[in-house]
Amino acid sequence: MAPLVNKSLLSFLMVLGCFFYGINVSAQVSVNEVPLIGAEVFIEPGQNENDVDTWFKRMKECGMTITRIRMFESYMHKPDGSWDYSLFDRAFKAGEKYNIKIYANLFPATDFDDVGGFKFPRSEAHLKSISNYIKNLAGHFKQFKSLYGWVPINEPGCGHYPKQEFTNLKLAEWKKLQPVAAFNKNSYVHFDFADERFLVDYNTWFLKWLTDEIHRYDNGRPVHVNNHAIFKNAVEYDFPKWRTFLTSLGGSAHASWHFDYFKRNQYAMALSANSEILRSGAGSIPWLMTELQGGNNTFSGNQAMCPTSQEISQWIWTTLATGSKGAIFWCLNPRMSGIEAGEWALLNFQNQPSDRMLAIGQITNIIGAHAQLFANAQVQESGINILYVRQSMWVEKKQSLDFANDFEARKPGAVMKSALAYFEALSQLGLQSNMKEIAEFDFGSDDYTGKTIILSNQIAIPTAYYSKLKSFVQKGGKLIADGSTAYYDENAICVMNNKFPLKDLFGGVIKEYKMRDTLYNVKLNGYTQDFKAHAWQGYIEPATGQSLGKVGNEVIALKNTYGKGKTLWIPSLLGLGSRLQNDYNNLGNLLCNEVDLKDVAFRFPNLEKDMMMKTLKSGNSYLTVIINKSGQKKELTLAGSKSEYKSQLLYTNSGGAVNGKLVSILPEETLVIKWDKN
Template structure:
């Protein structure tokens, strides 16, 4: 019921950002908003640049941006005002933190002037306090240094001290987590001083690298909705282009989990070509625009905003990113987005109340694993499992494998998982190379399995506690849960085969020799136990202490991993109404339901047409194709889908 209320609280809105800068004419601004209207778009975001509104004499001239809000009113477009206090001309992302007390005061005055002015417009829908919070490193400003001293002085002594061993305290990382939250909450308070109760939304970015900076569960207390930026050119360095749909899907799941009981909304999707900006240069195809938009909708997003509608004329991004061409005509990408919008509008009664169908499978990551992995980097030879990114790529491997099986797994930081249930039968947790399991989760994971849950752990999961102290020596805290001890890990130079429960899996980077206590060996090599299953309470744990997931990702082949996962989860645990009969490489599916109605969104990123069968829990359901951008078909439970196609089916 709570999920239904969450969905109904925010309408589905799809749009594109209108970029406002000096030199534009009122006629052109109105034309852009008319283009939004023509495409069926209902929302935009506008960067409210202080440098373009406050004159050198300190007086404010809002005329240019007033024109945008007036145009929005005329064409029925809701506006998120993105606060953008004064910053350098070449600063693409804008303010993240105040520099000092004077700067904080200047930000406060900016908010007072801008919020009080623009709240008068009917088109004013809400506010984005910081564009893309997250800097990827410890903040260096004087204000942060002062705040750090204040914060550290107030920290209580921790109960767990790693058995008295000398250790890292990760105070910098914990402060950074706090500081992001503090600043967002401070700005929210300032906005509400002048516009009480107004909508507050924020878009994190570079989620696969910055996730450890975000305390989403705390953000829920003051945000109206959570969002994100998902730009292939900036944020998807862990993926190749054929995996970008998968990257969007994982990004969406992380934000969806972080949002919890508040709505989420994809604030930025790449809408056009980038030339000199970005870490790589690309232009999304019209097919990719459809894929990314449908994936967001299929992940319960309340819509999306493309960055951006019109090309800016100056700065590093001059002429880039737009969904209109240089003559203000719709590109094939904007026309493709309009087709998606038209389909959503035709079935709005379903999509407005639809929720994602849960599989019960949860890929978890721990921010402490990301902190430790980054802290322990020593340079030297590059190894994918040991380099920064190995932790996240390992988790992504299982997410991708499950996607190819037609299973939409949750992707959560461990603090976002609900450990308070009385029964976990039908649920599974996957801890893929999560090198740190903080001490407070040892009993929670134990209880999860005792109450019927399934746990799969691979790689160096649990190798460290939260302070980077090794746990594998005598007194290993997870011995009872895992039913075994590690005698030692050995680095291996080449990928090896590890036959586990009769399935050949890739052993990569390290392999361990296990000494069982209560577990049953499921992999042996040269007399050494290398993987185990432990029945524990009403549940079971599978321990594969080598990088099975990452090895499969490097090979680009998940069939064997999927066979193992299906066997470990006893198949019947996957209670989705739809799954693929056999895994389909490069294909993913999202499933939404509202009451008795179900919609499947299937995307084929393979280079060839795919023909396959869906396993349908209710065999009486029959397909009606409501969207197909390349002639895809559904006959009975048989799917035919072209390369790069998106196929959306309503089942009746």
């Protein structure tokens, strides 16, 4: 066998050169498999065989069919170099006894207080030790029928790469592969975002290296990974490349850790957006939510909370309604020691199910009773695509100053929050919308009639996408852009100066931007109510576009026809302004007028504040999941092209009802309704 350093270098060069291809492995979940619901069992020294058996028994009693286990090297690999697997063997045997599938999560030796695990190797010696760990782990546990698949790393993504020996070596190798910039007389000195680009490739390389190591010793076994803090870390994830070697995609979506862009009554909405980002990232491979918060967090987490049983139900149904093939809670049993001691669990300290776990059992019963219906359920697409742009997040972070706390738009996060604003508005209309990184959108179709792209304050659009966006509209698509969208290119060069490259698409050029206020009014033609916008406002010099609004003699919005399609350009931050005001009524009215809704199966007739609905299609049937976070009982009549179908209430946790297309839903309630043709 060649020396490890050569193998790792070869793998690294292959992934960065985009020359590698995915290996063929059998899928552990498919688009036609019954969703799997479960909870992670935490294994640590001091537990006895009866403890472990009880935990698996409780899962079985609750209708759970899957778990994940952190395979701590520190609890197997002895100081003398020998291995003792007995602590984990009994968990895998219990999985076989109770027919519980197990994801084995690699957790190489690390500090005791390392909650999430390290993200990159520290040195060649460390990489070699990881390889040895995988060899022993996979070689031993592949014998168990309960082994469902491997999770090669827990929660990849950390915001920056470590300045360590191994990483420095890889950075030097990576730089040798980068093309020399071609400058001409019109080029400007600019940022190159090398660190950011390297981090994306470095995450991909290490994940692929781990996957390859697993398959050296357990060939063909499914591999799954859980991304975390998606609204910030999505900038590091090259999902299209990951699909080539992963079997399925997943995520950690802990309200306490990951939803700081949201308030508590918005957590279901946050999970919905999180899930849509993962669904888009997964593409044609299945996805499954790997971690959801199961219980109380006392000292860990950014926000202290204990989910209610209603929230647990909302979270399960939200992920399932976004096409997930299941959900796993963190965790089943409270760990005994460490930073999270006694926290996060679904079982209480007497190993009895909490109200949260009982709520899960009610849902697993529904899934079991309608197994084929949920197995075949697929997201009912609306044709609405909210795109976020990795380079916009890079530029935003680079340009933001630590002391710039006066306006939300000047802080890191404004790019993602602007995209989320449109997602929230559409959700309160009962509409499904995709959340995609721009590279995940399919720009290769021949016809985009009925399709919409929304670019909300995506401040940096890479030059390679100028022609793609033009082609999208030219072929019948609708483009909606607000805020400072396309202010920069991928190198943070302002392209609004001189010749704006999207002039023909947008229908004009920006004369200048002016700072206004935290919230200011924007009046658009045809709308009786003023819109709220945030921070700065763009003033337009029209070319082919038609004015949609003015301030004095200055044009502030354009509609433009380009080929078979149309664009709507409002260079004011309407999305972020609506989000800061916590009022999407006017933005919702705009979207209802601008987005093609004729083929939408189900939607709310009007914007319903703090409510959401998601729609699935299974065979000839439809499923709608409706969640009420408004704090009051709601009665509404659903609209949409299929609203005349016969309704059947499959699930309620508070006593709501459905009569035809009339829905009655109580505060915090979740309704799941099946619809069939009369």
